[in-house]
Amino acid sequence: MNRSEKIKQLPLSQWDLLVIGGGITGAGIALDAASRGLKTALVEKHDFASGTSSKSTKLVHGGLRYLKQLEFALVSEVGRERAIVHKNAPHLVIPEKMLMPLIKGGTYGRLSSSLGLEVYDILANVRKEDRRHMLSKEETLAVEPLLNEMTLLGSGYYSEYRTDDARLTIELIKAAQRKGAVCLNYCEVQSLTHEDEKITGVAAIDQIGGVSMNIQAKYIVNACGPWVDHIRKMNNSLTKKRLHLTKGVHIVLPHEKLPIKNSIYFDVPDGRMIFTIPRGRTTYIGTTDTDYKGDLDRIVTTKEDAQYLINALNNTFPGINLTLNDVESSWAGIRPLIHQGGKSASEISRKDEIFEAPDGLISIAGGKLTGYRKMAQKTVDLVVKRFEKLEDVKFGPCTTRHIPLTEDPLWNEEEVGYYKGVVAQKLSDIGLPDYYAGYLVANYGKQTDQIISGVSQFTDSAKEEALIRSELKFCMENEMVCSSTDFFDRRTGRLSFDIDRVIEFKKAVIRDLSEYLGWSDKQTKADEILLETKLSDVVAFRNGQSA
Numbered sequence: 001m002n003r004s005e006k007i008k009q010l011p012l013s014q015w016d017l018l019v020i021g022g023g024i025t026g027a028g029i030a031l032d033a034a035s036r037g038l039k040t041a042l043v044e045k046h047d048f049a050s051g052t053s054s055k056s057t058k059l060v061h062g063g064l065r066y067l068k069q070l071e072f073a074l075v076s077e078v079g080r081e082r083a084i085v086h087k088n089a090p091h092l093v094i095p096e097k098m099l100m101p102l103i104k105g106g107t108y109g110r111l112s113s114s115l116g117l118e119v120y121d122i123l124a125n126v127r128k129e130d131r132r133h134m135l136s137k138e139e140t141l142a143v144e145p146l147l148n149e150m151t152l153l154g155s156g157y158y159s160e161y162r163t164d165d166a167r168l169t170i171e172l173i174k175a176a177q178r179k180g181a182v183c184l185n186y187c188e189v190q191s192l193t194h195e196d197e198k199i200t201g202v203a204a205i206d207q208i209g210g211v212s213m214n215i216q217a218k219y220i221v222n223a224c225g226p227w228v229d230h231i232r233k234m235n236n237s238l239t240k241k242r243l244h245l246t247k248g249v250h251i252v253l254p255h256e257k258l259p260i261k262n263s264i265y266f267d268v269p270d271g272r273m274i275f276t277i278p279r280g281r282t283t284y285i286g287t288t289d290t291d292y293k294g295d296l297d298r299i300v301t302t303k304e305d306a307q308y309l310i311n312a313l314n315n316t317f318p319g320i321n322l323t324l325n326d327v328e329s330s331w332a333g334i335r336p337l338i339h340q341g342g343k344s345a346s347e348i349s350r351k352d353e354i355f356e357a358p359d360g361l362i363s364i365a366g367g368k369l370t371g372y373r374k375m376a377q378k379t380v381d382l383v384v385k386r387f388e389k390l391e392d393v394k395f396g397p398c399t400t401r402h403i404p405l406t407e408d409p410l411w412n413e414e415e416v417g418y419y420k421g422v423v424a425q426k427l428s429d430i431g432l433p434d435y436y437a438g439y440l441v442a443n444y445g446k447q448t449d450q451i452i453s454g455v456s457q458f459t460d461s462a463k464e465e466a467l468i469r470s471e472l473k474f475c476m477e478n479e480m481v482c483s484s485t486d487f488f489d490r491r492t493g494r495l496s497f498d499i500d501r502v503i504e505f506k507k508a509v510i511r512d513l514s515e516y517l518g519w520s521d522k523q524t525k526a527d528e529i530l531l532e533t534k535l536s537d538v539v540a541f542r543n544g545q546s547a
Contacts, residue, residue: 001177003480006184007206011213015041017383018202018217020189020231022046023053024165024369026223027172027183028376028400034179035403036380036395038387041215042181043204045188045227047486048173051296052225053369054166054490055333057250057275057286060085060093060370061160062124064265067116072123074351078370079124082161085373089171089405091416091445095130096162096277099144099262101316103151106267110134113156120158130159144262146317160263162277165369166490167443170479171405172372178407185480192220192234192361199235199359208482219383222363226296226334237357243365244339245293249305250286251541252329252496258283258313258320268312276313280439282328282497285309292334298537301330306541329499329538338366354379373400406445416441419448426452431463440471443492450474461508468505469512476516484510484531495538506531 001009017033019026022044034040044050062079063071086093100117102110117132126132133156140155141147173183186207193201193214201216222231226245232238255278263277276285288305303324310322338353352367352375362382367375377398384395410416420441424434430452440448454470461469475481475491487509488502489495495502510531514524 001182003184003208003482006182007187007209007211007213009182010041010043010184010187010204010215013039013041013216015039015215015217016219016387017041017380018043018215018220019223020202020220021223021225021227022048022169022173022183022185023051023223023225024049024169024172024372025053025225025364025367025375026221027053027169027176028372029221029223029364029379030176030181030183031172031179031403032373032376032380032398032400033383034176034181035399036384036397038380038383038395040176040181041217042173042176042183043187043189043202043215044183044185045207046297047185047482047490048183048480049166049169049490051227052333052336053169055248055250055299055331056165056369057248058163058165058277058279058284059096059160059275060163060168062120062126063368063370064116064120064158067120067123071351075120076123076125077374078368079120079126081373082370083125084401085163085168085370085405086161088401088403089168089409089445090413091410091419091441092167092171092405092443093161093163094442095413096160096263097130098158098160098265098275099140099155100158100265101140101144101147101155101267102153103148103267104153105151106153107271107273110154117156117158124159126159132156132158144260144264146258146260146319148316148318150318162263162279164443164493166493168369168405170491174407174479175403175405183480186482189231189234192231192359194235194359197359199357199361219386220361221379221383222361223379225365226336228336228363228365232355232357232361232363235357235359235361237355237359237361237363241353241355242339244337245291245296246335246337247290247292247299247305247332248287248335249301249309249330249332250284250496251301251306251309251327252282252284253322253326254328255281255283257322257326258285258317260317264316266312266316269315274309274312279497280435284496285313289335296334299332299334300537300540301332303541305332306330324541327539327541329496330541331496331538336365352378354382356382376400406447408446410445419446423448423452430455432467436467444474447474447478465505465508468501469508472509472512473516476513481513482517483527484513485527485534487513488531489534495534499535499538502531502535 016038019042060082355363424437458466
């Protein structure tokens, strides 16, 4: 079903469930509901995953930091959940060993770290082969010689999982659609509609074509992340509990500027801990945790944000002498936490919570990327309970723990490794570097075959440009790409991790988009301006932009 068909269908049906918000929580709810047989629709005012769900540290992690806050149940739940999402998308959720240096005056001592990591392994149900082991100072320097020898006491190795948060969200949206859901990006809810003081639907507008529509649904879930309270204001249900928004930023360096061999979770002088993670040709660092009250639609990394992370790196790796000029790119996002009076941004719980309004609107906020599936299950359980109370209808239980996130899945790490080798050979056969094998498989799994087979269509381009144009064609036809920013940011991650390729191939990408989507000259120019704005935003800190 193409975009215009979705716009026609949304107002013609009465949906069992309408989800507002196309981040990972909304996408998870849509998949859960559709897989149980609910007639499900989802609308998102920007692109899918354009908010918090593309701005995380890109870890499906077990919540080690929550042990410090004694949130044992949360550690246990997210530990189980990351194992499930890894099983359902092993090409996209990748095991990652994490090194945690122990330093003089740091957050954790050797004994407490050893005990804490052992408890973490048990609560998070870590596989035996991935369980923690402790290293001496000498052993630590042997595996990571850039660390500060003067303050280092030793380290602990433990297990995490790395992902691409936006890609995970996109695959959830696609899986929901295979189960029958209708999902539309760039469709903004402008108001809620009521009958007899009960919510019955929404008035929305397609932001691309300008078409207004009324969408009717028996139940409506507000899963808008940082915008949850914006929707709650529409029906005057913003009472008592509210969101507490905090900002997290990440910076990206060329790997040669910080050539670490491991992902590292380390102390910074103010008592926080941050991650440094190698990814392909780059190393990225984050995150900060500060209160935020600014514009939710345009969040940038300021000079102060970036300098904070640079200072932390220079303190931990004293021989690298980094400056802001070494930073290639950045991203900044907002955490939609549940406000807790008297607690700082870092102290607020990451637990999720459901709010039920008198008119029937269900809102869900808080939580972590790792817990998206359980958040979805709790939300859909509530909707099903309401259905079964008022109507003679039965829906099945949640089955998402067993639903692969791609249509032709890779089933385990061994299959992923073998398939990467196959892809590397295919790339070599057509004159492309095997560097792309890891990137393509991590992004698309076995869908990579469609992209490689499409390269031959672009005989008027050099090989690398032909590959990117084939990738774009796949994303336009299968992933609802509506702009060059959708492609370079949420679908491929290049805006963060390969900004030079964005600059090199932006003209070819915009040209193909314009032809495929039938843009006017005005629409093409608008897309060019939007992409240039995004390119400027990811390096806003260089211009001295302050909070």
